[in-house]
Amino acid sequence: MRITLLAGGVGGARFTRGLRDHLAVHGTPDGEPAELTVVVNTGDDLWLDGLRVCPDLDTVMYTLGGAVHEGQGWGRADETRRVSAELHAYGLGWDWFTLGDLDIATHVARTELLRRGIPLGAVTERLCARWEPGARLLPMSDQPVETHVELVGGRVVHFEEWWVRHRAAVPARRFLQVGVEDAVPGPGVLEALHDADVVLLPPSNPVVSIGTILGVPGIRDALAATAAPVVGVSPIVGGSPVRGMADACLTAIGVETSAAAVGAHYGARRAAEGGEGLDVAGSGLLDGWLVDVADAGAVPALERLGLRARAVPLLMGDDAGPDGRTATGAIVDAALGLAGVPA
Amino acid sequence: MRITLLAGGVGGARFTRGLRDHLAVHGTPDGEPAELTVVVNTGDDLWLDGLRVCPDLDTVMYTLGGAVHEGQGWGRADETRRVSAELHAYGLGWDWFTLGDLDIATHVARTELLRRGIPLGAVTERLCARWEPGARLLPMSDQPVETHVELVGGRVVHFEEWWVRHRAAVPARRFLQVGVEDAVPGPGVLEALHDADVVLLPPSNPVVSIGTILGVPGIRDALAATAAPVVGVSPIVGGSPVRGMADACLTAIGVETSAAAVGAHYGARRAAEGGEGLDVAGSGLLDGWLVDVADAGAVPALERLGLRARAVPLLMGDDAGPDGRTATGAIVDAALGLAGVPA
Numbered sequence: 001m002r003i004t005l006l007a008g009g010v011g012g013a014r015f016t017r018g019l020r021d022h023l024a025v026h027g028t029p030d031g032e033p034a035e036l037t038v039v040v041n042t043g044d045d046l047w048l049d050g051l052r053v054c055p056d057l058d059t060v061m062y063t064l065g066g067a068v069h070e071g072q073g074w075g076r077a078d079e080t081r082r083v084s085a086e087l088h089a090y091g092l093g094w095d096w097f098t099l100g101d102l103d104i105a106t107h108v109a110r111t112e113l114l115r116r117g118i119p120l121g122a123v124t125e126r127l128c129a130r131w132e133p134g135a136r137l138l139p140m141s142d143q144p145v146e147t148h149v150e151l152v153g154g155r156v157v158h159f160e161e162w163w164v165r166h167r168a169a170v171p172a173r174r175f176l177q178v179g180v181e182d183a184v185p186g187p188g189v190l191e192a193l194h195d196a197d198v199v200l201l202p203p204s205n206p207v208v209s210i211g212t213i214l215g216v217p218g219i220r221d222a223l224a225a226t227a228a229p230v231v232g233v234s235p236i237v238g239g240s241p242v243r244g245m246a247d248a249c250l251t252a253i254g255v256e257t258s259a260a261a262v263g264a265h266y267g268a269r270r271a272a273e274g275g276e277g278l279d280v281a282g283s284g285l286l287d288g289w290l291v292d293v294a295d296a297g298a299v300p301a302l303e304r305l306g307l308r309a310r311a312v313p314l315l316m317g318d319d320a321g322p323d324g325r326t327a328t329g330a331i332v333d334a335a336l337g338l339a340g341v342p343a
Numbered sequence: 344m345r346i347t348l349l350a351g352g353v354g355g356a357r358f359t360r361g362l363r364d365h366l367a368v369h370g371t372p373d374g375e376p377a378e379l380t381v382v383v384n385t386g387d388d389l390w391l392d393g394l395r396v397c398p399d400l401d402t403v404m405y406t407l408g409g410a411v412h413e414g415q416g417w418g419r420a421d422e423t424r425r426v427s428a429e430l431h432a433y434g435l436g437w438d439w440f441t442l443g444d445l446d447i448a449t450h451v452a453r454t455e456l457l458r459r460g461i462p463l464g465a466v467t468e469r470l471c472a473r474w475e476p477g478a479r480l481l482p483m484s485d486q487p488v489e490t491h492v493e494l495v496g497g498r499v500v501h502f503e504e505w506w507v508r509h510r511a512a513v514p515a516r517r518f519l520q521v522g523v524e525d526a527v528p529g530p531g532v533l534e535a536l537h538d539a540d541v542v543l544l545p546p547s548n549p550v551v552s553i554g555t556i557l558g559v560p561g562i563r564d565a566l567a568a569t570a571a572p573v574v575g576v577s578p579i580v581g582g583s584p585v586r587g588m589a590d591a592c593l594t595a596i597g598v599e600t601s602a603a604a605v606g607a608h609y610g611a612r613r614a615a616e617g618g619e620g621l622d623v624a625g626s627g628l629l630d631g632w633l634v635d636v637a638d639a640g641a642v643p644a645l646e647r648l649g650l651r652a653r654a655v656p657l658l659m660g661d662d663a664g665p666d667g668r669t670a671t672g673a674i675v676d677a678a679l680g681l682a683g684v685p686a
Contacts, residue, residue: 050455082423086448089473092455101444105429108451112393112435130432 001028001341002035004196004228008209009056010073011235011243012038013063014316015202018328020064020134021318026329029341030197036135037192039219041204042120043140043147043177043212046160048099049092051107052114055160056209057124057139058106065131067102073243076102096165121186138192140213143183147212148176159208168245172252175208177215185218193222198339201232201286203242203314206262207249214285223285224269229339231288232266233331234259237314238294260298263289268306288338290314290331308338344371344684347380347539347571351552352399353416354578354586355381356406357659358545361671363407363477364661369672372684373540379478380535382562384547385463386483386490386520386555389503391442392435394450395457398503399552400467400482401449408474410445416586419445439508464529481535483556486526490555491519502551511588515595518551520558528561536565541682544575544629546585546657549605550592557628566628567612572682574631575609576674577602580657581637603641606632611649631681633657633674651681 005016016038023034044055055074062068062076069075079100087093099107106127113123119142128137147159152171159175162168193199204210214220223230235246236259247257255265267284288308291298296311303309312334317327325333344366348359359381366377387398398417405411405419412418422443430436442450449470456466462485471480490502495514502518505511536542547553557563566573579602584590590600598608610627631651634641639654646652655677660670668676 049451050458051451080423080425080444082444083426083448083451086445087452090448090452090470091473092452101423101425102429104447104451105426105433108392108394108426108447109430109433109435115393127433130434 001030001032002037002192002195002197003200004037004039004192004198005200005202006039006041006204006210006213006223007056007060007202008041008204009044009059010063012040012056012202012204012209013060013068014073015200015233015328015331016060016135017063018316018318018326019200019332022326022329022332024134026325029336037138037188037196038135039138039140039186039189039192039213041140041209041212043145043208044159044163045144045146046158048094048097048107049087050111051104052111053099053107054110054120054139057137058103060137061124061128061131061133064133064135064137065128067131075100079103094165097160119187121188136188136192138188139186140189140219141183141186141216143179145180145183145212145216146178147208148178150174150176163208163245168248172248174252175211175249177212180215180217183216185216185222190218190222193219193226193228196226196228198336198341199223199226199228199230200335200339201230201266203233203235203316205235205241205244205246205249206265207246207253207255211253220285229287229341230269230285231290231335231339232263232286233335234262234289234291234295234314236262236295237292242314258298259289259291259295260301263291263298263302263307263309264305271306287340288335290335290338310334310338344373344375345378345380345535345538345540346543347382347535347541348543348545349382349547349553349556349566350399350403350545351384351547352387352402353406355383355399355545355547355552356403356411357416358543358576358671358674359403359478360406361659361661361669362543362675365669365672365675367477369668372679380481380531380539381478382481382483382529382532382535382556384483384552384555386488386551387502387506388487388489389501391437391440391450392430393454394447395454396442396450397453397463397482400480401446403480404467404471404474404476407476407478407480408471410474418443422446437508440503462530464531479531479535481531482529483532483562484526484529484559486522488523488526488555488559489521490551491521493517493519506551506588511591515591517595518554518592520555523558523560526559528559528565533561533565536562536569536571539569539571541679541684542566542569542571542573543678543682544573544609546576546578546659548578548584548587548589548592549608550589550596550598554596563628572630572684573612573628574633574651574678574682575606575629576678577605577632577634577638577657579605579638580635585657601641602632602634602638603644606634606641606645606650606652607648614649630683631678633678633681653677653681
């Protein structure tokens with residue numbers, strides 16, 4: 001069974017790991033081996049002291065590779081900061097964005113391979129060969145597309161500066177995808193959407209993670225056109241992001257921070273039977289939308305939009321429960337159920 | 344008093360440190376502050392995993408900055424190797440050339456500054472601002488000039504591969520200065536030779552350190568033309584290099600491994616009074632040549648070549664002796680004495 005995911009960092013990484021592990025233990029609905037492809041946001045990528053840093057690719061790679069710092073959700077476990085301290089002593093680096101030594105090695109390796117002329121997708125494949133992530137990681141594009149943020153007041157900063165330095169507390173007016181006009185989907189991305197048996201949108205940021213991926217010319221159309229069912233998992237629970245600052249992003253694009261509004265923002269692919277039919281945003285990407293039990297009240301309205309909707313506990317977890325399933329595994333089963341491929 | 348030195352790595356770095364510290368304690372012969380300028384060999388420089396590594400510049404910088412690993416003579420004290428281990432895990436790096444984490448930070452910083460378009464000399468000045476070396480470090484050239492070694496058999500390798508990987512045990516046929524035709528002396532280099540009160544050649548490798556510096560068009564002529572006395576310290580004691588594998592380098596260029604032969608190789612600037620007058624190699628760079636007491640027997644022959652020669656203990660050391668001078672300080676006094684500016 002071919003499952004394709006569009007993912008940002010921590011949320012997408014943890015969901016994909018839970019999916020991989022759940023299917024490895026309990027099998028796929030069709031009994032075929034799970035072939036997982038993760039199309040990863042690269043809009044957060046940046047140059048730091050001459051090194052190419054790809055935060056989301058690394059978070060997914062480290063998480064699936066068993067090397068992530070579980071406590072913070074990104075970066076490497078058992079990290080040290082000797083190189084960064086030296087760079088600061090030389091008057092370089094940014095004090096609000098400090099890289100660990102093990103992580104820096106990944107950036108040195110990536111930068112070296114990129115400078116040899118190897119495209120980012122092939123570089124990612126080479127880096128992943130070490131980690132055996134059990135999924136294919138595809139950058140959304142081999143071309144650099146950097147998300148910049150226009151702040152209220154007019155100043156424009158790199159997404160990471162807004163996100164990490166300002167903790168998204170400075171109101172954003174809009175998000176710019178610098179370089180997106182010249183970007184094409186990375187090798188394999190459109191095929192992964194076209195050939196999928198199921199497409200899943202993990203609980204990643206709908207604006208600056210999944211939204212950024214969808215901004216690459218061709219990807220939104222491929223998602224809209226795929227024959228596979230498309231099911232998303234809400235990153236908003238009870239009016240707040242489960243993690244991160246998606247609320248600040250949603251506010252900037254005029255979408256309410258609620259599971260229902262985000263589902264409507266993605267939109268339904270098909271008209272509701274005998275219903276209103278048209279989704280609010282007119283984007284029409286989803287067949288199913290999974291919300292948390294706290295948002296069960298939104299299910300009828302979502303169904304009126306044409307979405308198959310269901311409310312289940314969305315707090316992810318990797319410990320097996322009484323039925324042998326992890327919390328993330330239960331979410332996966334519910335998502336596959338909404339997709340029409342029940343376990 | 345302006346003192347200019349031409350230096351390679353460990354020998355040049357330790358001599359310069361001893362010189363600086365000796366003059367700081369005992370004063371200069373003319374009572375003026377010591378202004379030290381070190382013209383440093385960059386022929387050993389190399390790209391490693393996309394990082395620009397300058398072994399001799401770093402050895403001099405770390406040594407004068409009090410950060411060197413004293414035991415090995417190069418690299419940083421209190422070093423770790425986490426980044427290199429990661430790079431090896433990604434299938435990068437060279438197993439015979441492993442960089443420490445603190446050292447890698449210097450290379451990341453240098454590479455970033457070079458990629459911003461800042462020339463190596465200005466980059467070096469910026470890196471040194473942190474270390475306060477008490478001397479001006481000038482790369483011999485801002486242009487890359489890399490020493491390659493043609494081995495017996497015809498294969499050509501980077502100097503560091505021959506030196507570090509093969510421990511110079513594979514016979515060399517000749518040394519190539521790749522890029523030297525397009526190189527010009529670094530900013531300040533010719534002025535430092537022209538304006539010096541004394542020029543000293545520390546006990547650095549006469550072939551691949553000082554010889555490489557002299558290969559940059561214009562530097563040899565500036566040294567030959569300076570009004571300052573030029574005095575060298577033999578790196579060969581009793582027929583062997585004090586440190587390193589200068590013997591393999593000398594053999595490759597057909598010079599015997601002896602203090603007398605190296606002195607003759609540099610050559611005398613002036614004819615001996617009533618003597619034979621011409622130096623063997625015809626290069627004519629030295630006024631004085633300091634040899635070890637083990638080589639005292641060579642002094643008359645060196646004098647017949649037109650060199651002021653003297654034999655003193657050449658084993659460097661930084662502990663003060665009964666007369667308050669360090670072993671290196673005593674060598675410095677002897678060198679300045681040969682230069683005609685006795686302490």
